[in-house]
Amino acid sequence: MATKASRSAARIMIAPAVILLLGWMLVPLIMTLWFSFRTYLPLRGGDQGWTGFDNYVRFVSSSSFWPSIMTTLTIVVSVLVITVVLGILLAMLLDQPMWGQGVVRILVIAPFFVMPTVSALVWKNMFMDPTNGLFAHLWRFFGADPISWMSDAAMPSIIMIVSWQWLPFATLILLTAIQSLDGEQLEASEMDGAPLLKRFYYIILPHLGRAITIVILIQTIFLLAVFAEILVTTGGAFGTRTLSYLIFQRVLESQNIGLGSAGGVYAIILANIVAIFLMRIVGKNLDN
Amino acid sequence: MGQITLEKVTKSFGDVNVIPPLDLQINEGEFVVFVGPSGCGKSTLLRLIAGLEDVTSGAIKIDGTDATNLPPAKRGLAMVFQSYALYPHMSVRKNIAFPLKMAKMDPAEQERRVNYAAKVLNLTDYIDRRPGQLSGGQRQRVAIGRAIVREPSAFLFDEPLSNLDASLRVNMRLEISELHNSLATTMIYVTHDQVEAMTMADKIVVLRAGNIEQVGSPLELYRNPRNTFVAGFIGSPNMNLFSGAAAAEHGAATIGIRPEHMDLSTETGTWKGVVGVAEHLGSDTFLHIHETGLAEMVTVRASGEFAVKHGDTVYLTPQADKLHKFDKDGLKIA
Numbered sequence: 001m002a003t004k005a006s007r008s009a010a011r012i013m014i015a016p017a018v019i020l021l022l023g024w025m026l027v028p029l030i031m032t033l034w035f036s037f038r039t040y041l042p043l044r045g046g047d048q049g050w051t052g053f054d055n056y057v058r059f060v061s062s063s064s065f066w067p068s069i070m071t072t073l074t075i076v077v078s079v080l081v082i083t084v085v086l087g088i089l090l091a092m093l094l095d096q097p098m099w100g101q102g103v104v105r106i107l108v109i110a111p112f113f114v115m116p117t118v119s120a121l122v123w124k125n126m127f128m129d130p131t132n133g134l135f136a137h138l139w140r141f142f143g144a145d146p147i148s149w150m151s152d153a154a155m156p157s158i159i160m161i162v163s164w165q166w167l168p169f170a171t172l173i174l175l176t177a178i179q180s181l182d183g184e185q186l187e188a189s190e191m192d193g194a195p196l197l198k199r200f201y202y203i204i205l206p207h208l209g210r211a212i213t214i215v216i217l218i219q220t221i222f223l224l225a226v227f228a229e230i231l232v233t234t235g236g237a238f239g240t241r242t243l244s245y246l247i248f249q250r251v252l253e254s255q256n257i258g259l260g261s262a263g264g265v266y267a268i269i270l271a272n273i274v275a276i277f278l279m280r281i282v283g284k285n286l287d288n
Numbered sequence: 289m290g291q292i293t294l295e296k297v298t299k300s301f302g303d304v305n306v307i308p309p310l311d312l313q314i315n316e317g318e319f320v321v322f323v324g325p326s327g328c329g330k331s332t333l334l335r336l337i338a339g340l341e342d343v344t345s346g347a348i349k350i351d352g353t354d355a356t357n358l359p360p361a362k363r364g365l366a367m368v369f370q371s372y373a374l375y376p377h378m379s380v381r382k383n384i385a386f387p388l389k390m391a392k393m394d395p396a397e398q399e400r401r402v403n404y405a406a407k408v409l410n411l412t413d414y415i416d417r418r419p420g421q422l423s424g425g426q427r428q429r430v431a432i433g434r435a436i437v438r439e440p441s442a443f444l445f446d447e448p449l450s451n452l453d454a455s456l457r458v459n460m461r462l463e464i465s466e467l468h469n470s471l472a473t474t475m476i477y478v479t480h481d482q483v484e485a486m487t488m489a490d491k492i493v494v495l496r497a498g499n500i501e502q503v504g505s506p507l508e509l510y511r512n513p514r515n516t517f518v519a520g521f522i523g524s525p526n527m528n529l530f531s532g533a534a535a536a537e538h539g540a541a542t543i544g545i546r547p548e549h550m551d552l553s554t555e556t557g558t559w560k561g562v563v564g565v566a567e568h569l570g571s572d573t574f575l576h577i578h579e580t581g582l583a584e585m586v587t588v589r590a591s592g593e594f595a596v597k598h599g600d601t602v603y604l605t606p607q608a609d610k611l612h613k614f615d616k617d618g619l620k621i622a
Contacts, residue, residue, distance in 0.1 A: 182373065184369045185375060187367075188367070188369055189386070190360050190361065191339075191340070191361060191365070191366065192361070192387035193361035193387055194361075194386075195361075198390065202375070203375060206377040206378075207377070209377070
């Protein structure tokens with residue numbers, strides 16, 4: 001029933017949700033924009049008025065700006081590649097009938113439920129610690145010198161930790177997609193003379209196209225803002241300072257809210273550029 | 289090309305024996321229909337021939353060479369699936385060309401064969417569309433096109449018409465029959481619909497629980513069913529089967545008479561009954577006769593104009609030469 005009364009009632013009823021969501025988004029956005037044009041040093045005189053584009057110029061001209069962008073993009077791309085490739089392989093493996101399927105699937109999904117801070121600390125202290133970590137023991141067992149992961153291989157370490165967290169998500173989405181593949185299509189392609197690898201390339205991979213797109217888009221949103229894993233492991237040292245970490249440092253360590261806000265605006269711009277690129281490359285998979 | 293021989297083929301899934309030892313000879317150019325109720329193993333048998341399932345024991349020979357352990361692609365057979373199994377992300381052209389591409393055929397030759405198949409199957413206007421944009425009948429034709437471009441030694445059809453509506457089914461039935469006439473390739477066709485079996489087949493294989501009940505031409509099966517199962521399965525409406533006193537009179541455990549082989553009268557006849565439902569098809573009327581003392585219900589064919597109504601008393605007389613007699617094991621008494 002779409003009478004005039006029911007329509008206005010519907011509008012009134014969804015209003016609280018819409019207003020809340022808009023406020024949630026708009027207030028921080030406007031505050032960020034506002035502060036980015038002001039000199040605001042909480043411990044050194046507070047809000048000292050307008051400065052125009054000074055914060056923006058200073059943020060970009062800092063020697064850590066471009067490295068931080070590169071670090072961010074490296075983490076995003078590496079984690080995407082690792083989780084999508086391993087996710088497809090794991091999904092195909094989990095799709096096979098096997099004993100204890102239910103338990104195995106829950107175990108595979110489990111890492112996703114561990115908080116990023118916790119998982120990063122577990123990796124750092126239990127696996128990657130150069131004296132007591134499991135990796136160190138493994139390396140010594142084979143007679144090699146243990147790697148001091150957090151300083152010598154900081155980026156690979158971060159990428160490994162973040163991939164471990166996001167692999168379950170990719171696997172889960174891809175597994176549901178693979179389960180919806182019509183078995184007769186695979187049999188038809190088998191009869192058509194396609195060996196295993198070609199069946200994968202011509203039948204399974206195109207079928208997964210849409211799911212892979214969704215995995216890439218959703219993960220990108222979250223990977224651009226990776227923060228806790230860096231804070232509790234390297235603290236931004238050894239080339240692991242991402243854009244979001246740089247903003248954190250400008251605001252909290254340098255106590256410069258104006259400069260940090262300008263960085264926040266750059267982060268929005270970067271996210272949008274990445275989003276446009278992604279939609280160009282993979283977005284067409286979502287059509288029809 | 290296109291001769292298939294099954295020798296003592298068996299198939300078990302775990303402890304369940306789906307196909308007991310089975311022998312079958314399919315000759316070159318024949319249109320063979322496997323027919324039987326659902327779960328009788330007819331699709332399994334087709335998949336064994338296709339190579340999509342491994343035989344448990346026995347041998348499958350294609351054109352005289354042992355193909356028992358050959359992978360599906362190497363058997364030179366093409367299959368049309370019940371769901372059509374088209375590749376949804378490829379255009380009609382790419383779907384049809386897929387087996388040729390896998391065989392690494394020369395692109396010009398691929399192009400020629402695809403165009404030829406599209407022309408034969410009236411797909412030229414849709415050649416660049418995707419399966420999702422086609423109707424059921426068109427999808428069916430694409431699936432057939434994908435099979436014919438390979439020029440296989442035999443076609444396998446797994447209930448290909450069961451997803452189509454009634455009128456389209458009749459059309460596709462004709463198209464497949466015509467395709468068989470023009471290609472003259474062996475075709476093996478699985479269906480549970482005995483009308484499809486009767487109208488299309490050169491040779492019908494009636495299956496029950498994995499066993500071959502009878503093999504023969506449609507009319508052979510119609511005229512001379514080997515046992516009560518075939519008698520009841522082939523023919524529409526089903527043959528009337530009576531046991532008891534009426535059968536004993538003829539010295540048989542069971543007698544069978546088709547609805548079209550009984551004379552109907554309102555005055556006199558062998559058996560007396562009361563008319564229940566009358567199904568008017570125009571040319572014919574099928575009457576359900578009750579209270580005959582023979583069976584709960586007897587079906588009889590009357591001409592379209594035979595005027596009786598619910599509750600009338602009628603008399604039935606079987607045509608003596610069309611009466612089938614079966615012994616207590618259900619086998620035909622010659």
